[in-house]
Amino acid sequence: MEDRKQINRDLAKMLKGGVIMDVVNVEQARIAEAAGACAVMALERVPADIRREGGVARMSDPKMIKEIKAAVSIPVMAKVRIGHFVEARILEAIGVDYIDESEVLTPADDQFHVDKKAFRVPFVCGARDLGEALRRVGEGATMLRTKGEAGTGDVVEAVRHLRMVNAQTRRLAGLPEDELMSAAKELGAPYDLVLEVAKTGKLPVVNFAAGGVATPADAALMMALGADGVFVGSGIFKSGDPARRAAAIVKAVTFWNDPKVLAEISEDLGEAMSGVSARSLPESELLAKRGW
Amino acid sequence: MVGAATGALAAGPRPVVGVLALQGSFAEHVEALAALGVGTRLVRRPADLEGLGAIILPGGESTAMGRLLSDFALLEPLRAAVAGGLPAWGTCAGAILLARSISNDSRRHLALMDLEVERNAYGAQLESFRAAAPIAGLEGGDFPLVFIRAPAFVGLGPGVEPLASSGGKVVACRQGTMVATAFHPELSGDRRFHRWFLEQVAGLSLPAAGSGDGQAA
Numbered sequence: 001m002e003d004r005k006q007i008n009r010d011l012a013k014m015l016k017g018g019v020i021m022d023v024v025n026v027e028q029a030r031i032a033e034a035a036g037a038c039a040v041m042a043l044e045r046v047p048a049d050i051r052r053e054g055g056v057a058r059m060s061d062p063k064m065i066k067e068i069k070a071a072v073s074i075p076v077m078a079k080v081r082i083g084h085f086v087e088a089r090i091l092e093a094i095g096v097d098y099i100d101e102s103e104v105l106t107p108a109d110d111q112f113h114v115d116k117k118a119f120r121v122p123f124v125c126g127a128r129d130l131g132e133a134l135r136r137v138g139e140g141a142t143m144l145r146t147k148g149e150a151g152t153g154d155v156v157e158a159v160r161h162l163r164m165v166n167a168q169t170r171r172l173a174g175l176p177e178d179e180l181m182s183a184a185k186e187l188g189a190p191y192d193l194v195l196e197v198a199k200t201g202k203l204p205v206v207n208f209a210a211g212g213v214a215t216p217a218d219a220a221l222m223m224a225l226g227a228d229g230v231f232v233g234s235g236i237f238k239s240g241d242p243a244r245r246a247a248a249i250v251k252a253v254t255f256w257n258d259p260k261v262l263a264e265i266s267e268d269l270g271e272a273m274s275g276v277s278a279r280s281l282p283e284s285e286l287l288a289k290r291g292w
Numbered sequence: 293m294v295g296a297a298t299g300a301l302a303a304g305p306r307p308v309v310g311v312l313a314l315q316g317s318f319a320e321h322v323e324a325l326a327a328l329g330v331g332t333r334l335v336r337r338p339a340d341l342e343g344l345g346a347i348i349l350p351g352g353e354s355t356a357m358g359r360l361l362s363d364f365a366l367l368e369p370l371r372a373a374v375a376g377g378l379p380a381w382g383t384c385a386g387a388i389l390l391a392r393s394i395s396n397d398s399r400r401h402l403a404l405m406d407l408e409v410e411r412n413a414y415g416a417q418l419e420s421f422r423a424a425a426p427i428a429g430l431e432g433g434d435f436p437l438v439f440i441r442a443p444a445f446v447g448l449g450p451g452v453e454p455l456a457s458s459g460g461k462v463v464a465c466r467q468g469t470m471v472a473t474a475f476h477p478e479l480s481g482d483r484r485f486h487r488w489f490l491e492q493v494a495g496l497s498l499p500a501a502g503s504g505d506g507q508a509a
Contacts, residue, residue, distance in 0.1 A: 007420045010479050011440050014351050014385070017315040036359035038315055038352065073397060073411055074353050075441065097417040097441070120418055247359070254314050254336065254360055 008122030008142035011097070012206035015039055015075070015143075015229055019219065019250050020208065022046050022233040025064070026071040028242070035246035038229065039075040039097070042068045047104045047151030048234035048273065051285070057105040059087040062094050069095070077124070082291060083109025085118075092121040098143065099123045101136075103290035104150045104233070111292060116140030126210065128161045128288055130168035131187035134197070137204055138190040144203060146227070147288040148211020151234050153275025155212040155221065157288060162209050162225050173201040211288065214239070214272050216252030216265050223256035240270030307345035307496040310335040312370075314360040316352015316385060320478040324486045329499035338369040346379040346494035349386025351440065351476055354411070357385060358401045371402050379469040379494035380404075387472035388443055395446055405470045406449025413444030413461075427456040427464060430488055436480040437463060443474050469493055 018038025023029040029040050044060045045053065059080050069076045075097035080087035082101055087108070091099050101114050103126055116123040117140035126147035127133035133144050146165060148158030168187065175183055175198060184194040196204055209222035210231035219230045232249055239245045248265040255261040283289070309325050311318045313334035322332045325348075333340060335347065347370075349357075361367040374380045374390075382390040382405075389401040391409040414420070420441055424434040437458055445462045448454060455464040455471075463474040471493055477485035490496045 003422050007422060007438070007440065008417070010438060010476070011417050011420060013317040013320060013479065014353070014440055016317060016319070016352075017313070018353065018356055033355055034359070036315075036356040038356050069416075074355060075417065092418070095416040095418055122417060247363070250356065251360065251363065 004120055005117075005140070005142060009205050011075070011122060012124070012143035015208075016206055017253060018229045019246075019253050020077065020229065020231045021236055021246060022231075023068065023237070026067050028237055029068045029072045029076075031243050032236070032246055033072045033074050035243060036250035037074060037246065039077055040068065040072060041077045041079065041100060041231065041233075042096075043079050043104075046234040046237060047287070048153070048238050049151075050104060051151040051276075051287075057081075059084070059090065059105070062090060065091070065096060066094055079105050080114070081105040081108040083107060083112050083114060085114045088114050088119060088121075088123075092119055096121065101125050101141075103147060103287045107290050113139050113291070124208075126288070126291060127165065128291075129164045129187075130172070130197070131189045132291060133165060133203060133207070134187065134189035134193040137193055141205065143205050144207040145210040145231055146207065147291075148209065148213070149278040149281070150211045150287050152212050152278045152281070153214040153235060153238075153273040154278040155214070155218045157278045158209050158212045158218075158222060159225065161211075161288070162222065162227060165203070165207070166226055169197055169202065172198040212278065213249070214275060215269075216248045216262060219249045219252040220256035220262055223253055229253060235273055238273035240272075245269050245272075306331050307490070307494075308333050308343060309490065309494075309496075310340060310344040310347040312347065312349045312357070312386070314352075314364075314366075315356045316350045317476070317478060318350045318352075320476075321348045321350050321383075321486075324478050324483055325490075327483055328487055328490065330490065330496065335370075336366070337364065338366055341369055341373050341378070344373075344378060345496050346381070346490060347374070349380065349382040349389050350478070351384035351386060354385040354388040354401065355399065357389060358399060361389075361401065367401070371404060374402060374404055374470065377469055379489070381471040381473070381489045381493070383473050383476050383478065384440065384442060387445075387474060390470060390472055392449070393447075405467050405472060406452050407445055407465065407467070407472060408447030409443045410446045411443050412441050413446075414439065414442055417441060423458045425456050425458045425463070427485065427488075429455065429492060430484050432484060435477070435485060436482055437475040438479045439463075439475050440479075445472065445474060466493065
């Protein structure tokens, strides 16, 4: 399994500097690929709709995922509910390239996440801080994403979570070794991974930003804060001109450090998703709080 | 790095090697090149091509890189530079960029190397794997091969020389100053292939083999 873990971490490296887009059908998947997405996330409803319509959000119909797999050549990811290892076995059986054990769906287990080490297929998981990130890596996740607040179009939580991970990583890197066990206890993180982060000064796996990215400037902001790439959920296909906005966000992730390019590609994109301020949401509607 | 600096002085100006940095695992190539003591430059615009001793086209998604190459008017200058003799090495998606044709995709990118590739020839990520094989011209035994949703080289033109095979398939080949690998030496920790490309294909003088040369992992 050691080889598998490394190969799955290595696939995430191929996605770096790229944009992973939520798509709900074959047509959207084709638009995403043509715009330059490095992968697509196949799901039944984008987070903004899940938020609006409510109800229980589950793994998508395998038929829809297979149709999307057949329609595009880029990696296809799909979501399972937190802790739902049978949904994960189903997605593994149909050969998705990456599984997202996601707080955007309604959790199936309120105490335990999927034992991801038991799978050959790779997993990406969300995190709000370094402790949560390293717990997921300890369970076998080979890629991370900071959670943000999905389906809002408000980038503030994405920024907060990435800054939190960065600050805690920097702090670990500055600690002497004899303080790392207590640091592991405070973070609620596996000690061996705390040692690794303290030594290397970075996360053990690729980390994308997610949850609220709606504009090229948002995407570039997350890259400037150190994300390896971005997930865009509702931000593209809930906007006025998805193909154009998708291509602009791809360019923004490559040229995040070039304000002139950012200015050009931000022009005339049509309407962004209308969005909702993450701070206005009641506690019970915050998706990022799901996960333990 | 004192030794490296001295070596570079003795051999003239330190060579600068470009790494296409539109999307993908370009940072891992930069790390490998830095370990060999060469200067590196991320290539995102036509002006970045000036004065390079060689260029590496990294792994990633060829559709994403292809779209960005066109949108930022880098495709033609890069094609002209490589056609004009700039030594180029494509790993995985980078090899797809170099290939003349793609058996299961209508897209074409640089289309300079007389090579037909099949994208995702092994299937989904579940079929990604590691292996090892000898590579023509590389001393020191089998080279670790990391295949990530790898392409297969299904047709080699008469001027294309196979360098390595694995599982009955050619996985590395060369045509003049162009090299293609279906696998990822930048992920293996073994720097021999990078050194071979820079010295034997690009004709660059590197500092003497140092600690960064062997298997790190």
